[in-house]
Amino acid sequence: MSDPIGIQIRNLYKIFGPRGGEFVSAVQGGMSKQELNDKHRHVLGLRDINLDIPAGRIQVIMGLSGSGKSTLIRHINRLIDPTAGEIMIEGQDVVRMPPAALRSFRRHKTAMVFQKFGLLPHRTVLNNVGYGLEVQGMDAAARNEIAMRWIERVGLRGFETKYPSQLSGGMQQRVGLARALTNDAPILLMDEAYSALDPLIRYDMQTVLLDLQSEVRKTIVFITHDLDEALRIGDRIALLRDGSIIQQGTGQDIVLRPADDYVSNFVQHVDRGKVVQVGSIMEPMSASNTNGHAIPEHTTLSEALRQMLSSRLQVIDVNDMANRPVGQLSLERAIAVSAGAA
């Protein structure tokens, strides 16, 4: 299995239109998307994106329709050429890769999963999953063995001779995922891959992805509109608005410390009790608390509240993974955070 690799995006701009390059300095000087469109009939896709996507982690990109999510993910395998900026992967700038190197990079380092599945209708599940390997010239026996491994891994054993039209949407997306995994690429790009699925199927597919990720440790860029999905699977989340990153951080950062009203609007309906972990809201240890009750730092706020209320505690200790005390949480603070007042 290949080692996970990180992605560093630096000062990335995309201005759609025949003379995009001429307007970079105006945009750098503060010209808005609206003004660029009104005055020059060019569309601001991305403005000064700086993002470090950690190796082997899931980076979620969120934002309203038209905020630039697809534009950003398509830069990573250069389906779109930037107007300015760098995308560094293993010390190489994808933006400056010559055609042959770019082809090899796309084929060996990246894989994509699409919202509409992108399956070939006249090929069986097995031949869809093995398609990329076939294109690379691998013989049938070898590619079928690899394809079968991933078909089993995504829970589709027994369906390998079916055609896409014989499968439900969730199963088709499993095929899409298996196909993306066969080439062993360290970077997986998923643009609204689950958005067309029903909520329960979608939840199942998130579980499949998280299980796989704990095994294969890919660098995954995952676009979604759905905050619950983002919070469940994202190690890091970046929020885009009008082509700019408004906030980036962990789910905890975004829920507890939204950078502005746009982000607040995204997170206002979140069930804080289920999402917030006590480690994110604990206070420094005070020597006076010796009631002997402690909870791990990953405990959810609602579970902490339940324990404090049932044991009639005003304060509870918080322990780290090694069971060492690292802070404490008062009942007052727990209630304030869950009510959205802190």
Ligand SMILES: Nc1ncnc2c1ncn2[C@@H]1O[C@H](COP(=O)(O)OP(=O)(O)OP(=O)(O)O)[C@@H](O)[C@H]1O
């Ligand atoms: N080829 C193009 N030519 C001109 N403008 C474009 C092009 N592609 C995207 N845009 C514009 O760039 C902006 C960002 O679009 P993008 O498709 O990246 O948004 P998105 O966040 O993926 O939206 P959605 O959630 O609807 O998929 C939009 O204003 C869009 O109209």
Ligand SMILES: [Mg+2]
């Ligand atoms: Mg999009």
